[in-house]
Amino acid sequence: MIRIAVDAMGGDFAPKEQVEGAMLAVRKIPDIQITLYGQNNEIAKYLTSTERITVVDCPFVIPMGEKNPVRAIKEHPDSSMASALSSLRKGDNDVAVSSGATQALITGAHLLVRRMAAFRRTAIAPIIPSLNGKGTILLDCGANLEIKPEHMLQQAYFATVYAKEVLKRPDPVVGLINIGTEEGKGRELEKTVFDLFRSSNLFRFCGNVETKEILNPPCDILISDGYTADIVMKTMEGTAKGMGELLKTELTATFLGKLGALLAKANLRRFKKRMSAEEIGGAVIFGLWAPVIKAQGASKAYGYSNAIRQAADVVRNAVYPKVAKYVQESGVVFGSEE
Amino acid sequence: MIRIAVDAMGGDFAPKEQVEGAMLAVRKIPDIQITLYGQNNEIAKYLTSTERITVVDCPFVIPMGEKNPVRAIKEHPDSSMASALSSLRKGDNDVAVSSGATQALITGAHLLVRRMAAFRRTAIAPIIPSLNGKGTILLDCGANLEIKPEHMLQQAYFATVYAKEVLKRPDPVVGLINIGTEEGKGRELEKTVFDLFRSSNLFRFCGNVETKEILNPPCDILISDGYTADIVMKTMEGTAKGMGELLKTELTATFLGKLGALLAKANLRRFKKRMSAEEIGGAVIFGLWAPVIKAQGASKAYGYSNAIRQAADVVRNAVYPKVAKYVQESGVVFGSEE
16 A cells, blocks of 8 residues: 555645545555545545545645745644645655645655655656647756755756656656757756757757757656746746636637537647646655645646646556665765765 | 838748738828839739839848748848848838748838837737727837846836827727736836836826736736737737637537528627637837837738738828937937937
8 A cells, every 4th residue: 555645734735635636546546545634524524435534634735825945844743734744754655745835845744754865956847738639847946946966967867767657658868948949058057058958968958959849849848947847837838827717708708619619629728637736636746755735726636636646657667665765876976065 | 102122932821811911901002103123034923013112122031930030131231131221221212021030021111210219118019809999019029038127117218109190099098918907916026117107208108907907908908928929919819719620610510500600700700800819910020210010920811911000100190200300209218228
């Protein structure tokens, strides 16, 4: 059984969607058992089945808009988020899932789960949709707003192992997000990272990739610093959402449009589904001693159950032990500790 | 008459689309006259009407993938781009339009048109689509990849005047692109710019804006450094293009889908049009002594004619003289020259 810790109180619609998502995941995935961390009385309102689900009562909740994540995590080891994270280090669970405040989760993961010994920086890595239907790993979506080239090398390496082991890509390719494809484009960061990646033999590197190709990139993994990649993800999200609204407005503007939309209902539903973040699950936090999955704050039950499925996949494919082993065998030293 | 210099040779489909775009613009806009700068024999292939259009023969063309823009501009004053730009300083034209290589155009504009005395940095400012149909000014799309806060203050101020005078927004609002809306979010750059903008009374500032709201922002102007804003623009472009393809694929996948799409044809066309860069024209380069419009490299005749229309609007509304006057009257000193 894969043991999954769920922070039931983190998220815009917690604990309802988290509890319902957990029940949905248990029904769909036979080899998981879930521990819900959160306020017993709140969870009880929605928990209609306790098959392979247990609850650990946690009185405190770290709010979504937490301004001081370090203090919040340190002062509230009894919070749902801190308790879920601590359960990994104690050996009670194999993986943790939370849709709580991102910065608090990253801070908590550093303090309570800790980094993998060889890794100097973590990274938040969601899988974004792609036209070929396979998805692209995008990182770092907000863990390190400013970062050194050698830490990006680590992150790209971790993503390569993840792409191989979980996404089953035989020979994953890494692309560097940039404002042009030619060598020498971008800021000092991009120029240095380009040279570093090209001279490394840790993974395949296809060079600079423009975000004009964000849905159709020539690679499996797209990397940038934690500020830029987060902006890219949110721009995609905003454009997709806005275009969906615009399409709806235009289609419902005339009788013929409405009729056409009715006939093409199934097609439009598939279109929506293919661009939906709900299908993808959460973002993996790379570089930790044990896996932590960040689900979207706005997750509904279905999306949350997909984040739980993803958590189970990471454990089932032993991604973290494999990364640790590869790193040891490769003898790579990843920059200095600071 | 508004006198417009057109670099007929810059662009992925030059000079065909540039020449046809110029003829289209002349037919639609009565108070303009155009000078085409480029290779006479190439232009002659497409120029079927010379009403209010003259040609200045320029033997050299700066290629789209120019690696060394400074050298290209300096060594080729006889190129179509350099000649079009130089014509402003000479007083031969009021505004220049080019869809040539961006970095060459920016370099050329600095060397041959020069900055407005009070301004320390230029900015590339396209207008991106918005759900309300009015559009949002986005800057800086690639002129200064790394930039100081006080230079962003200048750019935002220039954009405010442009929004008032050309876009006729009575009281334009500036928003700072960031990874969260709360104060204190982002890198050092965003934190400093936030404080600087909030303490300034040059324009209205609504604080941080997430790119999740890129099509529906609470402001008229969205600003970031030249790297980030360019990434935002290209991510929007890529997402919109990819979603368009995905919609087409899904709608044509079944008979009912095709039938529905046929009925809703006019609606789908309006949808496409509302997200199209072709409708918007080009990006204004802010901060120069005279206006220069950067049209998209991939412009077709229709899109190019819209960039020419925009160039005419900038001159007709006397944006540049007004900015110069406002700056003088406000007595603002915009940081140091370096």
